[in-house]
Amino acid sequence: MVWVKRGDSGAVVSVSLEPDAQHPDRADPSDVGVQGFVQALAGSDTLAGSDLRLVRVIEDLIDLLIERDLIRFTDLPDAAQEKLMQRRSMRASRSSLDLIPGNDEVI
Template identity: 45%
Template sequence: MKRDGEGRILAISRQAEAGFDESLPADSPEIAGFIGGNGREALASTDLRLVRVLEDVIDLLIARDLIRFTDLPQEAQDKLLQRRTLRAKLGGLDLLDSDDGLI
């Protein structure tokens, strides 16, 4: 398990990994609280980033003529168009640090 400077759980792992210096029983109330509370927040945060990654993958597949936008179900088309419109209004949403050098 990893903790922050204030002792809050940041991450848990089933296997021994570097930086995971502490272990607790799986039925620990602290772990249950993390999974039930902060774990959900962390999952939601990664879900948002994953959505953007999927949008980029779809755009790439379309750009390379591997799929057509109209091949997607209508509901997916509507959601993608809505997100593109919102992102354009917000001036784009950069989920990757510009220092990463990633596209």
């Protein structure tokens, strides 16, 4: 059994494994409304995964532009420089632990 919060239209807008003030209604996990909510979440995960892959493409594009001297790293805003350096650092530390070379998944 799960506990749900319903919106004004009666559609499930949130699910919890425990009852609380926000999730007053009890529902079966196989309930059509609960299943619809879960499927909607799965769709947003697909979009998020696509966004992460696009971020990697943009990072590679920035690296290529820098490599070809079309832009300088310092031309980027400070916040962008910091984010790129953090991701490069995470990727470098991850690849040092990676036993299978060429397995370049999204961080």
